[in-house]
Amino acid sequence: MLGGSSHPESYNSKILCLCVKKCKEKKNRGIELAEITKLLEAKIKRVIAVRLAEGEDIIKALTKIAKKEGIKGAFFYGVGATDGATFSVYSMEKGAYQPIPKEGFLEITSILGNIATAVDKEGNPVDVFVHVHITVADHEGHVHGGHLLEGGTSIAALGEIVIFELEEQLTRLKEEIDARGYSELRI
Numbered sequence: 001m002l003g004g005s006s007h008p009e010s011y012n013s014k015i016l017c018l019c020v021k022k023c024k025e026k027k028n029r030g031i032e033l034a035e036i037t038k039l040l041e042a043k044i045k046r047v048i049a050v051r052l053a054e055g056e057d058i059i060k061a062l063t064k065i066a067k068k069e070g071i072k073g074a075f076f077y078g079v080g081a082t083d084g085a086t087f088s089v090y091s092m093e094k095g096a097y098q099p100i101p102k103e104g105f106l107e108i109t110s111i112l113g114n115i116a117t118a119v120d121k122e123g124n125p126v127d128v129f130v131h132v133h134i135t136v137a138d139h140e141g142h143v144h145g146g147h148l149l150e151g152g153t154s155i156a157a158l159g160e161i162v163i164f165e166l167e168e169q170l171t172r173l174k175e176e177i178d179a180r181g182y183s184e185l186r187i
Contacts, residue, residue, distance in 0.1 A: 042073065042168040042187060052080070052159030058111065059130050059150040062161070066115045066128045071163070073170030073187075078111035078161030085136050086152025087145060090181070097181050101152065102144055106136040109143065111161060116170040116185060118177060129172050131182070 048069065052061050062076070085106055088097035113132035117125045134153065135145035168187050176183035 042166040042170075045165045045167045048163040048165065050161050050163065052155045052161065054156060054159075055154050056159065057151055057154045058134075058159070059132055059148060059153075061155075061159075062113075062115065062130045062132070062163075063128050065163070066130065069165075071115050071128075071165050072117050072125075073166040073168055074115040074163050075166070076111070076113055076115070076161050076163040078108070078159065080108040080111070080155055080159035081157045082106050082108055082136065082153050083156040084153070085134060085144075086149045087134055087147055088149055089146045095180055097147055097149065099149060099152075100144070100146060102136060102138070104138065105156065106138055106144075108134060108159070109137050110135040110145075111148075113148075114170060114185065115163070116172045118174040118183075119171045120174055123171070126174050129174075129177060129183075131172075131185075 048065070050061075050065060052058065058078075065071070066074070083105060084101065084103045085108075086099055086101045088099050090096070091098050111132060111134050113130065116129045116131070118127040118129040120126050132148040133145065134148045135143055137143050171186045172183035173186075174183075
């Protein structure tokens with residue numbers, strides 16, 4: 001822990017102070033980053049470790065877990081293996097994600113993402129939105145990755161994910177998700 005303290009509040013406040021200091025430094029150079037600090041103020045409500053079953057689609061499984069557990073906002077990471085992955089990179093020119101399929105056994109070296117509540121224009125919850133990025137390594141150790149697409153990546157042999165549920169609800173606008181495939185994260 002920072003400063004020799006083992007108390008989580010002390011650690012969190014040190015991170016927040018560091019971020020505020022960095023934001024102030026950048027603001028002085030004409031870059032406004034104060035909104036980033038808000039994302040770091042949420043506290044962890046609980047931690048859920050899950051093992052996905054062989055054949056389970058990663059996004060569908062995380063969505064199901066979020067709905068069952070009543071998760072309104074969370075961050076997660078994971079590792080595992082898959083028999084193939086379909087991820088994408090967003091094309092600003094096309095205004096859409098461009099799919100990149102990779103076939104064969106792949107080691108999932110990293111799954112990172114967040115769970116948010118998709119809301120309508122009035123702020124009413126309408127769905128759960130799971131945003132996932134994945135990095136995979138092939139049999140030669142070549143690494144590939146991007147934004148994970150639903151239905152394109154299922155677990156083979158092992159899938160372990162740790163979810164850090166937040167006390168605060170994270171939201172994304174459903175209208176933006178439908179229009180362009182993503183929406184800015186909001187608290």
